Amino acid sequence: MSSTFYPLHVAEVRRETDEAVSVLFDVPQDLASKFKFKPGQHLTIRQNIDNNEVRRNYSVCVSPHENALRIAIKQIPQGAFSTWANTVLTAGSTLDVMPPHGSFTWNFEASAKRRYVLFAGGSGITPILSLLKTGLAEEPESQFILLYGNRGSNSIMFLEEIAGLKNRYIGNFQVYHFLEDEEGEVDLFNGRLDKEKTLSVLESIVDPSEVDKFFICGPGPMMNAVEETLTAGNVPKNHIMVERFTTDTLSPKQLDAARDLQKQAAGKTVQVSLEGRKRSFVFDADKGSILENVGALGLPAPYACKAGVCATCRAKVISGKVEMKANYGLSEEEVEQGYVLTCQAVPMSDDVELDYDA
Numbered sequence: 001m002s003s004t005f006y007p008l009h010v011a012e013v014r015r016e017t018d019e020a021v022s023v024l025f026d027v028p029q030d031l032a033s034k035f036k037f038k039p040g041q042h043l044t045i046r047q048n049i050d051n052n053e054v055r056r057n058y059s060v061c062v063s064p065h066e067n068a069l070r071i072a073i074k075q076i077p078q079g080a081f082s083t084w085a086n087t088v089l090t091a092g093s094t095l096d097v098m099p100p101h102g103s104f105t106w107n108f109e110a111s112a113k114r115r116y117v118l119f120a121g122g123s124g125i126t127p128i129l130s131l132l133k134t135g136l137a138e139e140p141e142s143q144f145i146l147l148y149g150n151r152g153s154n155s156i157m158f159l160e161e162i163a164g165l166k167n168r169y170i171g172n173f174q175v176y177h178f179l180e181d182e183e184g185e186v187d188l189f190n191g192r193l194d195k196e197k198t199l200s201v202l203e204s205i206v207d208p209s210e211v212d213k214f215f216i217c218g219p220g221p222m223m224n225a226v227e228e229t230l231t232a233g234n235v236p237k238n239h240i241m242v243e244r245f246t247t248d249t250l251s252p253k254q255l256d257a258a259r260d261l262q263k264q265a266a267g268k269t270v271q272v273s274l275e276g277r278k279r280s281f282v283f284d285a286d287k288g289s290i291l292e293n294v295g296a297l298g299l300p301a302p303y304a305c306k307a308g309v310c311a312t313c314r315a316k317v318i319s320g321k322v323e324m325k326a327n328y329g330l331s332e333e334e335v336e337q338g339y340v341l342t343c344q345a346v347p348m349s350d351d352v353e354l355d356y357d358a
């Protein structure tokens with residue numbers, strides 16, 4: 001994964017709802033291969049706001065076949081970047097952008113005949129829409145059901161586009177909207193996608209035993225509710241893919257465990273490779289993580305959330321033992337392949353070697 005930021009021109013800032021805009025980037029020809037993406041991936045933006053450098057990750061909301069790079073940004077209360085993007089950012093601006101990455105993606109196959117169920121909540125629709133549009137275009141024999149929760153009808157992002165997909169792919173695609181603050185005639189669609197609602201959905205709309213893949217993205221409580229209901233209903237874990245934007249606060253027990261790990265890691269030697277260069281250091285537990293230690297050396301290690309969610313700080317363990325305090329951003333396959341989130345990682349042996357370029 002490239003850890004370099006590239007200045008990209010903003011071609012369009014389009015208002016999607018009262019609280020959200022989408023941003024279309026102009027990708028110059030010489031950067032086209034670097035900015036190629038898979039459906040569902042996200043990118044990191046770096047921006048100086050009020051003399052503070054902020055970094056944020058946003059999911060791409062288009063499909064690769066659209067030949068465009070567009071993200072959507074929902075304004076959140078006190079959100080420095082999202083507020084700036086919704087109120088100040090205009091076409092013609094330039095943003096520092098890292099090429100798209102992330103494992104919340106899927107390889108659709110033209111000959112496959114599968115059933116997909118996509119749960120989205122609020123701005124969690126962005127990677128889901130990217131996957132949905134790609135799947136509909138690339139897997140014509142497959143079935144897609146979108147279950148999309150929002151507060152009210154005026155906060156539904158991409159409402160018209162989704163309705164257009166429903167008309168275009170009439171035999172392959174069904175969408176159901178769930179609204180928290182508005183009451184419609186059918187009780188099932190009133191209220192949030194909590195455990196009870198998910199259970200009702202599984203009883204009336206979706207037979208989980210017939211579904212090949214569930215994709216989930218939205219607010220934490222919604223994702224937990226859907227994921228827990230699916231696993232309680234014996235859906236195998238490898239049939240469920242989850243993309244988190246935020247994390248739950250760590251419990252006091254988890255915090256204690258994280259501090260313990262840091263203490264054990266103190267004084268261990270670590271070597272990192274970044275952009276072809278190698279550097280060794282002795283782990284300073286007070287700095288917290290390998291990422292913070294690398295940053296203190298002045299190396300441009302990639303990061304965005306620093307909370308174990310976005311996987312921007314991913315590196316591969318080449319040797320030695322490394323533990324993570326938390327991991328919300330790596331898939332099981334990535335962990336098996338030896339990847340760690342360096343913002344959460346601490347060395348547990350003296351021969352740790354990590355490669356950011358792998």
Ligand code: FES
Nearest residue numbers: 304306309311343
């Ligand atoms: S910086 Fe986001 S997971 Fe490490």
